[in-house]
Amino acid sequence: PVSSADKLSIVHLKRDLQIPTILKEHDEDDEGYTEGKVVNTRFGSFPHTTLIGLPWGSQVRASKVDTGSRGRRVKGQDKKRKREESVPEGPNKTPKLEDDEADASTPTTTKEESEVVAASSGFIHLLPPTPENWTSSLPHRTQVVYTPDYSYILHRIRARPGTQIIEAGAGSGSFTHASARAAFSGYPGSEGTNGSATKKRKLGKVWSFEFHEQRHEKLQKEIQDHGLEGIVQITHRDVCEGGFLVDGQSPGAESIFLDLPAPWLALPHLSRSRPPKSACGSNPASPTDDTTPFISPLNPTTPVHICTFSPCIEQVQRTISVLRKLGWVDIQMVELSQKRFEIRRERIGIANGTERGLQLTPASVDEALARLMEVEGTFKAFHENGEKVESNKKDKVNPNNREKIMESLVERKVYKEGRLVHRTEPEVKTHTSYLVFAILPIEWSEEDERKAREKWEVEM
Ligand code: SAM
Known part of the structure; x- marks a missing residue:
């Protein structure tokens, strides 16, 4: 490594x-x-x-x-x-x-x-280069998907070693790098850190699409520079228009991520068989023309998991409406919001207690001293009073000196030095986008029907 x-x-x-x-x-x-x-x-x-x-x-x-x-x-x-x-x-x-x-x-x-x-x-x-490091340092050409979002998305779309993933649009390549690691079981540069390079790899692939020419070129170059060729295949295309086949072949996708302004226009291309016109929404380029053979870009043997990433609720509504018409099930919308835990110092309270006329007990002095040591790591107050102090904070304080110590602590306003507490920050609005998830089940085939019928007849 x-x-x-x-x-x-x-x-x-x-x-x-x-x-x-x-x-x-x-x-x-x-x-x-x-x-x-x-x-x-x-x-x-x-x-x-x-x-x-x-x-x-x-x-x-x-x-x-x-x-x-x-x-x-x-x-x-x-x-x-x-x-x-x-x-x-x-x-x-x-x-x-x-x-x-x-x-x-x-x-x-x-x-x-x-x-x-x-x-x-x-x-x-x-x-080492990791998707997380790349996301926080990459040259931004577009808005990007950040680590909290892509880790959740990749989990929900079941991306794992061996998975064929479709991604559109690729933009700055943040999601591309994360999905490459998920699909490939290992990541160039990470060899040895998790031992994955030496184990047998299950090869998945990211089939990425981007219609902006310069962005496509730049990402293509980064993929080469980062040793991701063969793991990521990027195609320069408008997917709403041209769909997801690559050189006329099906990627056989099981997981899909669409980060597009109008994902509902790309959905008709992500069908198992030719979609009916009525399900294709407003896209004139939907694959409804039955003079050409329809090849599905999806794996026919597994359910397909999709996520679309849209900043506005109106986009979500249109996407869900088309997903329903095209037979996608288990449709859900998720918004991720992050909460930060803040660690700060809080006042000790000994002097507050005095101000409010509360009784200071010997135990409270010991406690305050212990906290003070945590704060400073030294017992300066003791030295100022001519006391020699052990650095072990569990040591008990000589009862004869409590009076003096207490005075010096109050004088020094130790309550200002505080102790550590943690609390959550008030809700921080970190909305990036709404995530729509859905599943396209395996199509019920003639063969399935025959088998089911045979089974039913045997059981009867
Ligand atoms: N997910 C990317 C990332 O993490 O870096 C950012 C994607 S960016 C927000 C959206 C990209 O989709 C843009 O680069 C845009 O050019 C591309 N795009 C928009 N419509 C498209 C289409 N119909 N076909 C292909 N790419 C498209």
Whole structure:
């Protein structure tokens, strides 16, 4: 589970700031430099050569020198530095490299370079590409489906390893990446983190459609760059017009996700057999012409699960109306709303109690002290009173000093220092879209009818 050249990595600066980067040994645009490309961030500069080959999760210190002037270092030296600069992520782990520790491979820095050093003392974490990381760092070309929505949607449409998924429109590819992982049982770049790469994979596929030419091209390029070819097949098409067959063949879909402005216009194409005109709503391009053979894009042997994603309730109403006419069942609409739990400090209450004339008991002093220690991790008040205090908060306080301690606590307004409590934030409106779910059962065939009849006759 390490990063490698020509593969996507996520340079994680902080929770809401991540830079997706394809790591390069050399910068093709910059002949003669062995340094390769550099990620320049507000936390400093990170040459790609120092990031290649590191375990995922490594914490990496910013380059100590001006990357422009260290461009002619040889590769072996970079490797040495790379080992020194990286440490696996984890509690209490700090990089081994001391800031002032001289790296033999680093050229002597000039005054200007030293200034760069001072400004570049930050670090990043190098993360593997996952759909979640990609969603929070991808270049937005459209509104995207975020992780809370797509995890729920993928679960409800039964996407799992081996599933054939239809997705339209692809937009910025956020849902595309998430569904690729769900269908493929593993994800390029995640090899080793869950062992999936070494196990036998069940191959599903994402059949993706996008009618906007540039968006289609950009996503096609990302799919190649991210090693998702063969897992995602993207077709440039208006699905309301042209439906979901690819090169005249059926994707055999079992799960469908439509993120379109008018999903009801695409639904007639997602039938098991030619749909009646009366069920096709207002779409003039519905596949109702019976001079051409109708090929269903669906798997005939399994129920098909669909989700449509629409911001307005009017879109939901039109979608549901057409779903009903086309024989979809178990139709439901869901709106996801998130709740944040907030952790804050709350006043201790000891001084409040005093203000209200309440009796302070020895136990309440002990309790207040214990909380104070939690807050500060030290017993400064005791030291100010000339007391030596053990750092174990369970230790009992000398009863003779309670008076003094209580006074000092009240004086210091410890109630302002507080204790930790958690509560939910007032309802935050996070409406993204309404999700409509439905199931298209397997069609009852002549063969089913014959078998059922035979069974019934035997039983009678
Ligand atoms: N789900 C995407 C994501 O997570 O990044 C975002 C989809 S974006 C909101 C909707 C996309 O549907 C747009 O890129 C648009 O070009 C495409 N689209 C709209 N109508 C379409 C149609 N009839 N056929 C194919 N694509 C269509």
